[in-house]
Amino acid sequence: MVVIFYNELTTQSYLILKLCEKRNTMIRLAALFVISQIACQSLAQTPNIIRGPYLNSVTSSSAVIRWRTENPTDSKVSLHPEMNKVKGVSVTDSNLVTDHEVTVSGLKANTKYYYAVGTTKSKVLTFEEQYFTTAPTIGSTSPVRIWALGDFGDGSKNQLDCRDAIIQQTASHRPDAWLWLGDNAYNIGLDEEYQRNVFRIYQESFLRNTTLYPTPGNHDYGKAKRNPTDVSYFKIFTMPKEGEAGGIPSGSESYYSVDYGNVHLISLDSQGELDGGFRIYDTLSKQVTWLKKDLANNKLPWTIVYFHHPPYTKGSHDSDRENELVKIRENLLTILERHKVDLVLAGHSHVYERTHPLRGHYGAANTFDAKKHVVEKTDSPNNYRVGKSGQGVIYIVSGSGGQVGGQAEGYPLRAATYYNTTVGGSLIMDFNDNKLDAKWICADGQVRDQFSIIKE
Numbered sequence: 001m002v003v004i005f006y007n008e009l010t011t012q013s014y015l016i017l018k019l020c021e022k023r024n025t026m027i028r029l030a031a032l033f034v035i036s037q038i039a040c041q042s043l044a045q046t047p048n049i050i051r052g053p054y055l056n057s058v059t060s061s062s063a064v065i066r067w068r069t070e071n072p073t074d075s076k077v078s079l080h081p082e083m084n085k086v087k088g089v090s091v092t093d094s095n096l097v098t099d100h101e102v103t104v105s106g107l108k109a110n111t112k113y114y115y116a117v118g119t120t121k122s123k124v125l126t127f128e129e130q131y132f133t134t135a136p137t138i139g140s141t142s143p144v145r146i147w148a149l150g151d152f153g154d155g156s157k158n159q160l161d162c163r164d165a166i167i168q169q170t171a172s173h174r175p176d177a178w179l180w181l182g183d184n185a186y187n188i189g190l191d192e193e194y195q196r197n198v199f200r201i202y203q204e205s206f207l208r209n210t211t212l213y214p215t216p217g218n219h220d221y222g223k224a225k226r227n228p229t230d231v232s233y234f235k236i237f238t239m240p241k242e243g244e245a246g247g248i249p250s251g252s253e254s255y256y257s258v259d260y261g262n263v264h265l266i267s268l269d270s271q272g273e274l275d276g277g278f279r280i281y282d283t284l285s286k287q288v289t290w291l292k293k294d295l296a297n298n299k300l301p302w303t304i305v306y307f308h309h310p311p312y313t314k315g316s317h318d319s320d321r322e323n324e325l326v327k328i329r330e331n332l333l334t335i336l337e338r339h340k341v342d343l344v345l346a347g348h349s350h351v352y353e354r355t356h357p358l359r360g361h362y363g364a365a366n367t368f369d370a371k372k373h374v375v376e377k378t379d380s381p382n383n384y385r386v387g388k389s390g391q392g393v394i395y396i397v398s399g400s401g402g403q404v405g406g407q408a409e410g411y412p413l414r415a416a417t418y419y420n421t422t423v424g425g426s427l428i429m430d431f432n433d434n435k436l437d438a439k440w441i442c443a444d445g446q447v448r449d450q451f452s453i454i455k456e
């Protein structure tokens with residue numbers, strides 16, 4: 001690991017080393033001692049960071065950088081377009097806090113920035129591993145890799161294996177954006193559970209580099225049940241609710257949209273009773289009214305909608321027997337179909353299930369009729385072509401990123417073209433102009449499901 005100590009340390013050490021270049025061994029050893037003392041002094045002034053840094057609400061021109069310190073300090077973020085350049089742009093905040101949140105703006109799209117966090121008085125450090133990349137210009141057709149992970153934060157071996165499989169399989173192109181499908185921190189979404197089961201596990205491999213767009217699950221609401229006002233999830237993460245990442249401003253951190261390259265992402269809250277007590281299936285609610293407006297406004301060719309509770313599943317949950325799942329299917333799906341959503345991603349059920357491209361299947365699982373409900377034009381069973389005449393919606397449950405297993409009565413789901421309830425995994429989606437390639441990467445590194453969509 002390369003560490004750059006800023007300003008005084010670098011200059012002082014350099015001068016000492018220069019002066020001692022031609023001296024004897026004893027003098028050189030003494031010089032090294034002095035340098036190590038300077039390093040220790042510098043580190044002593046560096047605040048003790050106990051969480052992060054992590055990235056939220058990254059857009060094509062801005063990013064929110066957050067971290068937590070042991071003691072209250074002011075905040076400073078330095079950005080460096082190149083690793084070996086000491087001079088960069090700094091943003092400071094004089095409020096003394098332990099939970100730091102700094103917005104950096106005026107950035108270039110699709111650009112890598114090294115960054116450092118600290119205080120106005122401390123020497124801030126930057127590492128070659130600490131960087132982020134801004135989102136592509138909205139509408140740009142540059143390739144985009146999106147990772148969706150569900151029901152993961154339980155500290156299990158499966159969680160670690162799923163993480164490691166993604167690290168390995170994406171070595172040449174790490175995910176550009178990371179979607180969480182809810183139940184992010186077991187068991188009840190407490191701050192310390194996020195620390196233990198999320199930050200401890202993903203900090204170095206993803207959280208400090210990867211743009212995160214999360215959604216909450218029932219376990220994240222925990223004891224608050226459906227009331228979002230005292231839920232750690234909403235305190236820990238910053239969502240782009242003002243339309244700063246594209247889309248219509250939602251005015252709520254519960255639901256929001258993001259334009260990432262040529263992909264429109266919509267995160268919905270299927271657990272909360274919002275804006276006066278409404279759920280995701282209440283179609284006249286503020287959330288769904290915003291959703292309809294946002295979908296109607298979207299001009300990008302690809303649309304992914306994600307929320308925690310699945311409309312179709314026969315895994316550890318049953319979309320025939322659980323009222324909220326039934327109501328989502330009966331009330332919400334017509335809106336998604338009408339606006340030609342490509343993929344709907346969910347978790348909650350600790351399995352993997354991918355449906356055919358569907359339209360009009362709102363009844364129980366046994367009412368599924370391929371002739372009536374499947375809209376597909378295929379080259380082979382897993383290669384779809386979508387023309388102007390219309391398309392179905394592919395629904396994917398990817399809820400085995402930590403928790404895994406379960407089969408409901410009537411398993412397997414009749415509308416599914418692939419399902420797996422025994423192995424954990426998560427979904428990588430590569431968007432390249434008019435083509436999507438999706439792969440379900442399992443905990444053991446194997447790809448057990450893959451499909452592609454080409455838009456003609």
Ligand SMILES: [Fe+2]
Nearest residue numbers: 183217218348
């Ligand atoms: Fe859940």
